[in-house]
Amino acid sequence: xxxxxxxxxxxxxxxxxxxxxxxxxxxxxxxxxxxxxxxxxxxxxxxxxxxxxxxxxxxxxxxxxxxxxxxxxxxxxxxxxxxxxxxxxxxxxxxxxxxxxxxxxxxxxxxxxxxxxxxxxxxxxxxxxxxxxxxxxxxxxxxxxxxxxxxxxxxxxxxxxxxxxxxxxxxxxxxxxxxxxxxxxxxxxxxxxxxxxxxxxxxxxxxxxxxxxxxxxxxxxxxxxxxxxxxxxxxxxxxxxxxxxxxxxxxxxxxxxxxxxxxxxxxxxxxxxxxxxxxxxxxxxxxxxxxxxxxxxxxxxxxxxxxxxxxxxxxxxxxxxxxxxxxxxxxxxxxxxxxxxxxxxxxxxxxxxx
Ligand code: NAD
Ligand code: TYD
Numbered sequence: 001x002x003x004x005x006x007x008x009x010x011x012x013x014x015x016x017x018x019x020x021x022x023x024x025x026x027x028x029x030x031x032x033x034x035x036x037x038x039x040x041x042x043x044x045x046x047x048x049x050x051x052x053x054x055x056x057x058x059x060x061x062x063x064x065x066x067x068x069x070x071x072x073x074x075x076x077x078x079x080x081x082x083x084x085x086x087x088x089x090x091x092x093x094x095x096x097x098x099x100x101x102x103x104x105x106x107x108x109x110x111x112x113x114x115x116x117x118x119x120x121x122x123x124x125x126x127x128x129x130x131x132x133x134x135x136x137x138x139x140x141x142x143x144x145x146x147x148x149x150x151x152x153x154x155x156x157x158x159x160x161x162x163x164x165x166x167x168x169x170x171x172x173x174x175x176x177x178x179x180x181x182x183x184x185x186x187x188x189x190x191x192x193x194x195x196x197x198x199x200x201x202x203x204x205x206x207x208x209x210x211x212x213x214x215x216x217x218x219x220x221x222x223x224x225x226x227x228x229x230x231x232x233x234x235x236x237x238x239x240x241x242x243x244x245x246x247x248x249x250x251x252x253x254x255x256x257x258x259x260x261x262x263x264x265x266x267x268x269x270x271x272x273x274x275x276x277x278x279x280x281x282x283x284x285x286x287x288x289x290x291x292x293x294x295x296x297x298x299x300x301x302x303x304x305x306x307x308x309x310x311x312x313x314x315x316x317x318x319x320x321x322x323x324x325x326x327x328x329x330x331x332x333x334x335x336x337x338x339x340x341x342x343x344x345x346x347x348x349x350x351x352x353x354x
Contacts, residue, residue: 003031004031004032004033004057005031005032006029006031006032006033006081006082007032007033007035007078007079007080007081008025008032008033008034008035008080008081008082008083008084009035009037009074009078009080009082009083009084010022010025010034010035010036010037010083010084010086011037011038011065011083011084011085011086011087011113012037012038012044012085012086012087012088013034013036013037013038013049013060013086014036014038014040014044014045014046014048014049014060015038015043015044015045015048015086015087015090015196016043016048016090016190016192016194016195016196016229017086017133017190017229017232017233018036018038018086018087019048019049019194020192020194020229020230020232020233021084021086021233021236021237022034022036022049022052022058023049023051023052023233024230024233024234024237025237026052026055026057026058027052028237029057030055030056030057031057032057033057033059033078034057034058034059035059035060035061035074035078035080036049036058036059036060036061037061037063037065037074037087038060038061038062038063038087039062039063039064039065039087040062041089042196042342042343042346043089043090043091043196045194045334045337045338046060047334047337048194061074064109065087065105065109065110065112065113066104066105066108066109066112067112068112068115068116071112071113071116072116072120075116075117075120076120080117080120080128081127081128081129082128082129082130082131082240083113083117083129083130083131084131084133084236084240085110085113085130085131085132085133086133087105087109088105088106088109088164088167089101089102089105089106089160089163090160091160091196091198091199092137092158092160092161092291093198093291093350094160094198094346095158095159095160095163096158096159096291096292096293097349097350099159099163102159102160102162102163103159103163103166105163106160106163106164106166106167107163107166107167107170110132110167110170110171111167111170114130114170114171114174114180117130117180118174118178118180121180125178125179125180125181126179126181128180128181129181129182129183129240129245130171130174130180130181130182130183131182131183131184131185131236131239131240131243132167132168132171132182132183132184132185133184133185133187133236134164134167134168134184134185134186134187134248135161135164135186135187136148136186136187136188136225136250136252136298136300137156137158137160137161137164137295137298138154138155138156138161138164138165138168138186139152139153139154139155139156139186139298140154140155140156140157140161140295141155141157141295141296141297141298142296142297142298142299143296143297144297146299147299147300147301148186148250148298148299148300148301149250149301149303149304150186150247150248150249150250150304154168154169157293157295158293158295161295168184168186168248171184172184172246175245175246176246181245181246182245182246183239183240183243183244183245183246183247183248183249184247184248184249185235185236185239185243185248185249185250185251185305186248186249186250186251186300187227187232187235187250187251187252187300188224188225188226188227188251188252188253188298188299188300189224189225189226189227189298190226190227190228190229190232191226191227191228191229191320191321191324192228192229192230192320192323192324192327193229193323193324193327193328193331194229194334195229195324196338197335197338197339197343198343198346198350200224200259200262201226201262201266201321201324202324202328204262204263204266205266205270205324205325205328206328206335206339207284208266208267208270208274208281208284209270209274209328209329211284212284213284213285213286214263214267214281214284214285214286215286215288215351216259216260216263216285216286216287216288217259217288217289217290217291217294218287218289218290218291218294219260219287220258220259220260220263220287221258221259221260221296222258222259222294222295222296222297223256223257223258223259223296223297223298223299224256224257224259224297224298225252225253225254225255225256225257225298225299225300226253226255226257226262226317226320227251227252227253227255227313228253228313228314228315228320230314230315231253231313231314231315232251234311234314235249235251235305235311238305238309238310238311239251239305239309239311242309243309249302249304249305249308249309250300250301250302250304250305251300251302251305251311252299252300252301252302253300253313253317254300254302254313255313255317256297256299257317260285262321263282263285264282264285265318265321266281266321266325267279267281267282267284267285268281268282269321269322269325270325273325273326273329288351
């Protein structure tokens with residue numbers, strides 16, 4: 001058994017981004033012990049980490065961040081040097097259906113985690129680190145021009161972004177009030193492997209493959225700034241190790257796309273891969289009723305992270321999208337598992353009335 005130099009609690013490690021962060025840390029830092037805490041909601045899936053689960057530094061703990069007793073018992077069993085907090089309810093459409101679930105997990109869960117950490121860390125707080133992973137959606141919606149910087153005022157407009165904004169405020173409150181060493185990042189939309197097919201890109205890939213309608217909200221003109229998920233994991237690594245206490249860092253792809261252009265690009269890629277005639281998949285596009293309060297545009301200015309910590313995205317979008325499509329086509333079993341059961345009910349509720 002190696003001697004571990006640090007024990008890090010990663011919450012939400014069996015979800016999309018969290019599983020990439022766990023994988024990167026396990027592979028890059030074999031001398032760290034990584035404790036992956038996850039409640040395994042519909043979005044959490046241990047299959048995401050099959051390739052690292054046998055590593056000596058990896059531990060999985062099924063627990064809920066809203067449950068104080070469960071957290072207390074984990075903090076008593078492990079001496080955590082740091083926390084990287086990703087566990088959350090993460091899908092805007094679900095937040096519109098059930099906002100209080102987002103308040104519970106994202107607001108209460110984060111406050112509970114901060115508070116349990118504060119109590120257990122009170123004697124050596126200055127040696128610890130609490131890293132909160134957040135989203136650019138807290139800044140609200142941009143018009144045609146401009147970018148979100150770290151000093152853009154918060155203006156959340158969906159129950160999801162309001163709950164994340166609230167959790168960000170709690171993190172900063174623990175920094176100022178209790179001198180907890182915190183660091184935070186706000187990232188744009190991620191894409192890549194293991195992405196749950198309720199979000200735009202994996203949902204479209206799955207529907208194109210199955211010849212199902214492609215539901216584009218409104219006119220498809222909303223813009224998102226897309227980042228390869230492994231680049232986000234690399235940013236988290238750099239910020240975790242080198243970011244300054246009390247600071248936040250914006251993470252983005254410098255890669256803005258209208259939704260409809262992404263859907264067309266995916267259709268073209270998949271026509272080729274599936275041996276379909278060019279234009280065949282695009283015939284599946286359906287414009288449907290817009291998302292209520294649909295933010296028009298997100299765009300991140302990640303200059304601070306680039307200048308201060310030297311991070312930049314590694315992959316061009318077209319290349320990343322093709323790799324993503326290849327992953328989904330090569331992992332049909334994973335897709336079948338996550339789209340069985342509750343997914344069908346969710347899909348029915350979300351799209352039937354549009
Ligand atoms: P995800 O929905 O894929 O995964 C969330 C994980 O959290 C799941 O494994 C789920 O089981 C777990 N979880 C949910 N509630 C929990 C609870 N009460 N206790 C313990 N675990 C719980 O989400 P994701 O897309 O990987 O996002 C991870 C984090 O990154 C979130 O905080 C999200 O706000 C943030 N983020 C996401 C994006 C994006 O594009 N997906 C962009 C920027 C920031
Ligand atoms: P999504 O992946 O849900 O991320 P977010 O809302 O957090 O940015 O959606 C990305 C964009 O795609 C957003 O503008 C909504 C749009 N969208 C559709 O047009 N159709 C869909 O079926 C989904 C899920 C999203």
